[in-house]
Amino acid sequence: MKKEDIVFSDWHRWVFGMAPPSFTGEVALRALVLFLVMLVIIRLLGRRMKGQMSVSELAVVLTLGAIIAGPMQIPTAGLLPSVAVLVAVLSMHRLSNWLAFKYRAVELAQQGDLALLVRDGCLDLAALQRQALSQEQLFGQLRNKNIVQLGELRRVYFESNGRLSIYKLPAPQPGLSVLPRADAPPPAAEGPAQGQRACATCGHVPAPADHAGTHCLRCGAENWVPAVLA
Known part of the structure; x- marks a missing residue:
């Protein structure tokens, strides 16, 4: 965005940004779809995600937030790639938990020790x-x-x-x-x-x-x- 495009009295940019007004309804629908997908993903991540989180689980949550931010508000970003990334994060989390269960060294590296x-x-x-x-x-x-x-x-x-x-x-x-x-x-x-x-x-x-x-x-x-x- 060029600096000459920024006009203080441009109320359209203040309210809708650079997207057309119709994109507001699309944002609401995108948010609903991603919210439902996130509910399923967090449910599959396990019960510990609803309680006190470990370091690796906190990293997953922060990653999930970064993944859904773009497709929720950027007109040029599609939903399917983000859903694919969410599934990949779920798979990596499940794999890391399995490795931590099988190998004590992996658990210590991920979670630390008391x-x-x-x-x-x-x-x-x-x-x-x-x-x-x-x-x-x-x-x-x-x-x-x-x-x-x-x-x-x-x-x-x-x-x-x-x-x-x-x-x-x-x-x-x-x-x-x-x-x-x-x-x-x-x-x-x-x-x-x-x-x-x-x-x-x-x-x-x-x-x-x-x-x-x-x-x-x-x-x-x-x-x-x-x-x-x-």
Whole structure:
């Protein structure tokens, strides 16, 4: 389109674009046809497409959107080539799922593996770094699960679909609060958490017999906060 063709007062271009007005009805019909085809394709892709999507499934969805955008609105684009591409994407998705089912290496390459983020109330800082997940991002997800402090947790797994699997200890131990610093509970005046400190970096709560000066025995940090129990 040439720049001299762009006129501010050209209401026809504003409303209909460069296509004739009759193409508006064709767009509606094209959208209906592609919508019905997409319903069938997504139904055949499997139930997981309706739930939490993996990386490969998200890529499929984005590809589907790119495929249907052109033939839905461009007058020179036909419907049949796009339907053929949609069927090809469906076939590739089914093939990749079959390969992932047969071969563990293919599954790991497509979906990734789970990561252990919390072990017995302490953060695995290396795992957090590998997953590009900050402490505050993890704490935010734990707060959504009604977790108050790390001492409640035996294991926290970061699944390949982005969700957390949480396993609690039978009896909570004093640990690092996951609440924002402004809302953190005050130091315990009595009970098991009285006088206990937690490393603000990894959540380690040292025993009275531990001697490492001001350094955390797990991560070497020197950032301490009062441990909490509830």
